[in-house]
Amino acid sequence: MRVLVTGGAGFIGSHYVRTAVTETDDKITVLDALTYAGNLANLEPVSGGFEFVHGDICDAELLAHVVPGHDVVVNFAAESHVDRSIAGAAPFVRANVLGTQTLMQACLDAGVGKVVQVSTDEVYGSIDSGSWDESAPLRPRSPYSAAKAGGDMIALAYAVTHGLPVCVTRCGNNYGPYQYPEKVIPLFITNLLEGRKVPLYGDGGNVRDWIHVDDHCRAIRLVVDVGEPGEVYHVAGTAELTNLELTGKLLDALGAGWDMVERVPDRPGHDRRYSLDDAKLRALGYAPRVPFDEGLAATVRWYADNAAWWAPLKAAPS
Numbered sequence: 001m002r003v004l005v006t007g008g009a010g011f012i013g014s015h016y017v018r019t020a021v022t023e024t025d026d027k028i029t030v031l032d033a034l035t036y037a038g039n040l041a042n043l044e045p046v047s048g049g050f051e052f053v054h055g056d057i058c059d060a061e062l063l064a065h066v067v068p069g070h071d072v073v074v075n076f077a078a079e080s081h082v083d084r085s086i087a088g089a090a091p092f093v094r095a096n097v098l099g100t101q102t103l104m105q106a107c108l109d110a111g112v113g114k115v116v117q118v119s120t121d122e123v124y125g126s127i128d129s130g131s132w133d134e135s136a137p138l139r140p141r142s143p144y145s146a147a148k149a150g151g152d153m154i155a156l157a158y159a160v161t162h163g164l165p166v167c168v169t170r171c172g173n174n175y176g177p178y179q180y181p182e183k184v185i186p187l188f189i190t191n192l193l194e195g196r197k198v199p200l201y202g203d204g205g206n207v208r209d210w211i212h213v214d215d216h217c218r219a220i221r222l223v224v225d226v227g228e229p230g231e232v233y234h235v236a237g238t239a240e241l242t243n244l245e246l247t248g249k250l251l252d253a254l255g256a257g258w259d260m261v262e263r264v265p266d267r268p269g270h271d272r273r274y275s276l277d278d279a280k281l282r283a284l285g286y287a288p289r290v291p292f293d294e295g296l297a298a299t300v301r302w303y304a305d306n307a308a309w310w311a312p313l314k315a316a317p318s
């Protein structure tokens with residue numbers, strides 16, 4: 001199977017590529033714009049095992065050359081950090097909406113057999129109790145999640161209007177190796193490794209449902225293989241934690257105390273809680289494998305052992 005992975009030099013996309021190259025016979029092409037979040041070092045362990053194209057999913061001309069010949073396209077390419085979307089939304093609308101539309105059109109023109117649009121639980125907004133199933137209304141509340149919702153809707157519109165065989169996956173918060181150190185888990189781990197304080201938003205009561213990136217990528221692979229075109233699939237996390245609880249676990253893991261926590265004003269429009277019902281995906285045979293405490297301990301070890309990967313990213317202006 002020839003698979004095009006867009007955004008394959010980012011955190012989740014690179015995990016997908018590393019496992020596809022090492023565990024499957026798939027022939028992989030990575031297309032990535034190498035924004036601040038894209039990093040060829042993420043693909044170093046499988047260098048030589050895939051073809052790389054440096055480019056933008058908004059570039060229709062490039063896509064017309066690159067997409068044909070692929071059986072499957074998995075789209076991870078996006079601007080992904082909520083705080084950056086608050087500082088400036090335009091790149092988010094461009095990559096996450098226009099980029100998705102441009103890619104869907106290229107997939108349609110090329111007759112791609114299966115497309116997976118990788119998305120997020122954040123498109124639903126915030127939920128105080130209970131969980132969303134795939135029929136819940138989209139109520140995004142940040143420029144990031146609004147742009148992702150736009151991308152999801154254009155992808156699904158291509159399924160209905162043009163019969164494009166596209167599935168959308170929506171997942172909770174991922175953690176694991178090679179995550180850019182602006183996101184909370186790698187930011188807190190690397191700050192503590194450097195002896196610096198960690199910034200905790202607001203009252204720390206915001207709840208996230210964490211999933212190891214390997215479980216997310218196995219779920220995407222299952223949707224590639226057996227997902228019904230035009231359908232949305234949830235990939236729920238394995239550990240629902242307040243940011244305070246998460247911070248406590250990270251402090252314990254790094255041998256630090258609460259004096260290393262600096263309270264900072266809350267993020268504007270900060271969603272309180274996300275929660276997905278993943279029964280539909282589980283009916284296809286999916287189950288997560290990585291227990292949170294084991295996955296978190298392995299992730300802490302990975303950052304401790306790989307300062308050469310993250311230190312330059314933290315030092316670089318971006």
Ligand SMILES: NC(=O)c1ccc[n+]([C@@H]2O[C@H](COP(=O)([O-])OP(=O)(O)OC[C@H]3O[C@@H](n4cnc5c(N)ncnc54)[C@H](O)[C@@H]3O)[C@@H](O)[C@H]2O)c1
Pocket residue numbers: 006007008009010011012013031032033034035036037038039055056057058075076077078079080081095099118119120121148170171172173174175180
């Ligand atoms: N990180 C999470 O917790 C999480 C959870 C659910 C869903 N998602 C979704 O998964 C996808 C991947 O997330 P991530 O955390 O790996 O993000 P990331 O920011 O680490 O990586 C994004 C990648 O996309 C590339 N990219 C950005 N704009 C591009 C463009 N216009 N053309 C080509 N490449 C472009 C970047 O260079 C980078 O390599 C995103 O679509 C995100 O919305 C992420």
